[in-house]
Amino acid sequence: MGQLILIATQNLLQHKRRNLLLGIAIALVTAMLITLLGLSAGIETTMLRSATTLSSGHINVAGFYKVTSGSAAPLVTGHKELERLVRENTPHLDYTISRMRGWGKVISDTTSFQAGINGVDIDTERGLKNVLRLAPQKDYKPGGTEEIRGNLDNLREPNTVMLFVEQAKRLEVDVGDQLTISAPTPRGVSNTLSVSVVAIAKDVGFMSGWGIFVPNQTVRDIYQLTEDTTGAIMVYLDDIAKLEEVENHLRQLVAKAGHRLMEKDSNPFWMKFERVGNEDWIGQKIDITNWEDEISFMSWTIQSFDALTGILVMILMILVAVGIMNTLWIAIRERTREIGTMRAIGAQKGMISKMFLLEAAVLGFASTAIGALAAVLIAYSINTSGVVIPSEAFQLFTMSETLHVLVRPQTVVFSVGLLTMFTTLSALYPAYRAAKLKPITAIHHVG
Amino acid sequence: MNAIVTLNEVVKEYRLGSVVVPAVRGVTLAIDTGEFLSIAGPSGSGKTTLLNLIGCVDTATRGTVTVDGQNTATLSERALTDLRLHKLGFIFQSFNLIGVLNVFQNVEFPLLLLGNVSKVERTRRVEKIIEQVGLSEHIRHRPNELSGGQRQRVAIARALVTNPRIVLADEPTANLDSVTGDKIIQLMKHMNDNQDTTFIFSTHDPKVTRYADRVIRLKDGQIDDENGVPAKPLAVSA
Structure with missing residues (x-):
């Protein structure tokens, strides 16, 4: 040879x-x-x-709550106990966060648009803080300066909001300005709440136009939900290659703990409203998805x-x-x-x-x-x-x-x-x- | 003496379109072990064809060619290749060395094909045979750095390194000047004398044939009994 x-x-x-x-x-x-x-x-x-920072965990423990068989709200009740269960029994876990989910109109003095409402507990949002960069004023305000105004940590305060540059431009607002959020509830009425802009972040691709960030409590206030309610427990792993293994483990864990599980459906949660609404059950069901399901596009x-x-x-x-x-x-x-x-x-x-x-x-x-x-x-x-x-x-x-x-x-x-x-x-x-x-x-x- | 090569009524025809051209026409011949045999004749007389048939690189149209007791017509292509590797050595008119290999590597090549010779043994045998052909000083030279005579010496060394029973040389002096050609034939004769290897070489040069033990003269694909040493009668085995 x-x-x-x-x-x-x-x-x-x-x-x-x-x-x-x-x-x-x-x-x-x-x-x-x-x-x-x-x-x-x-x-x-x-x-x-x-994407996993803005709108999905590596794995999401979420679900729907139905007061009547014809309505479905993307909520998880009793989430603190569920989050503790997940945190204590998930292999390859890095950290978990809890986010409220909502949908509503964001209104300024000059204009408005529809957007997703992401509730956050900013102190637990390690990934969000790493990914987001606050924008200098000139990025969103004509004649603005290089000054970076606001602070993400101010989302600790109730009735506050963080926007992205394109959103701030459209709404023509600056840090410190007031906005109104109007969100329709399952009861058919729209609740409104005034929020103060505390930070404006640089855009993170096309997904940054989809949602605003407010404290979890602000979402609960809009929808008049209790403290023990959340939208999703987002689970982040130290090794994303273990995703499938951990997801299967979580499904077994949650079911074993007595929760009712939804069948695996590889679609984002907002595409499931109609199907879940047509299903003949009431109460809570847990839906476990991964990031690929939520942002399959x-x-x-x-x-x-x-x-x-x-x-x-x-x-x-x-x-x-x-x-x-x-x-x-x-x-x-x-x-x-x-x-x-x-x-x-x-x-x-x-x-x-x-x-x-x-x-x-x-x-x-x-x-x-x-x-x-x-x-x-x-x-x-x-x-x-x-x-x-x-x-x-x-x-x-x-x-x-x-x-x-x-x-x-x-x-x-x-x-x-x-x-x-x-x-x-x-x-x-x-x-x-x-x-x-x-x-x-x-x-x-x-x- | 035992015949190491026998040809019995061997015919070789080539087809050129619809025309059949006979190259060898009914040759019967026996060659003994250790012979230094010359096949002589003018161009087109069938010398090369005969050598190719004995060398198992071509097959007869009719008749039987037996090499070291094996009827070549019954052997598969793989077996024929094995026969060439183990029993035969070739020396070509144009030397046919591998241009990208040096003298040592060219001579070593057949030993590598044998596959069961250790590196130490290969080196020993290659260096010995290169010394015998007088090229030790050129052992790392490539063919294009050698003269025609030196190249033919490399070819002889390559043909002999596996200790074959038969060495076939097709006009080994044709591309050399007469002095060098003479030396090459003398070298081949020297190897023939010192080893029990049968040498069969073709030539159209009468000066070269004088070194042969026996000369077979071909004319129009047949042995010309009138002008050459007649072929020995074929030993028919029981």
Whole structure:
């Protein structure tokens, strides 16, 4: 095998120009594949972090409460006991938070819009504090200054609200201004409450337009709910890879504790109102979902991006395959006598195939390794230089102002392995043809 | 003496479109172990075809070729390749060395194909045979750094390194000047004298044939009994 690798390597080096060009093409495809996968992973990570902070836990222990069989409210009663149960019995737990959920109209002096109302206990919101950045006044107010006004911790105070920049712009409000929240109740009336703007955060992608943040107690006040009621217990894990395992564990745990569980439904809670409303039961049922259920559109977005990457890389790989086959055809033609000689002195067909496959594999591995190194350097440069995403639409999509490329070691190994394998497989047919050459024909080949 | 190669009424025809071209026409021949045999004749007389048939790189259209007791017509392609590897050595007119390997690696190559020779043993045998052909100083040189005569010496070393029973040489001096050609034939004869290896070489150069124990002259694909040493009668085994 060592001799074959030596022959393969030496033959590659002997035709430097031809193989260099092909090697560069393979390296470029590798670099592109790894960079695109890294970009996808970077976006996914950013979106996941933002989305799981803004609107979902890794796992959500939520549910519906029905006073009558025809109405459904997204509430969990007796949540303190349930949260204690979850906190004490969940493996891989990082932390839990409790959030009220509501829906209503946010009204300023000049305009209004509908938005989700997220109730928070700001002291327990580790993730929210990490992800949100308060915006300077100039971001949301014409003629504003660089001053960052307000404080997230002020959400401890009752009847306060935190908005995002786009919301503040639309409402034309600043920190300290008053807003009115009007929320319809299950009884068919709308309750209103005045709240004071205590913080305005930078937008976190398109999801930041969907909801405002107020203290949990403010949501309870609007809906006139008791202290022991919440919207969802959001569970955050120290290892998200254990999601499925922990979710199954929680389902068993909650059921064992005597709670009624809803059937698994991989949809966000707000899409279940109609179905739950039509079901013939009253009282409390617990619904356990994960972040993918609650923000499934994100998985779809990421999958679409990955699919596009796959299609693009597939096209490039086909071009590389054509290049490899063409190069090997030339090599076989040039080395027909050599093949004949080897066969004459006792090399079996398999060895001839192996020799050409190795040649492709050596070229493939060397090129993909260089391509992978280039991709890592590209990723490092992009991440350290903070490349700003030029399109606002793309910023909304990525939930970030700057590009972030996350090149995982397994992505590098996968890409190098895949492209080396593909390059080698492209050589299968030429190698087979080379092995099939009759020694007598090959020895006397002229050309 | 025992015949190591026998040919019995061997015919080889090539088909060029609808035309059948006979290259060898009913050759019957026995070659003894240790012979230094020359197959002579003009271009197109069938020398190379005959060598290819004996060397198992081609098969006869009719007749029987037996090499070291094995009827080559009954062997599979894999078995023929094994036979070539274990029993035969080849020396080509154009040397046919592997250009990207140096002298040592070229000579070592058949031993690697054998698969069961240790690295130490390979090194010992390769260095010994390279010394015998007088190329120890060029052991790390590539073929393109050697003269024609030196390349043919490498080819001889490669053919002999596995201790084959038969070495086939197709016009080994054709691409060499007469002095170098002479030296190559002398080297082959020297190897033949010192080892029990049968050498069968083709040539159209009358000066080269004088070293042969026996000369088989071919003309139009047949043995020309009138102008050469007649073929030995075929030993028919029971």
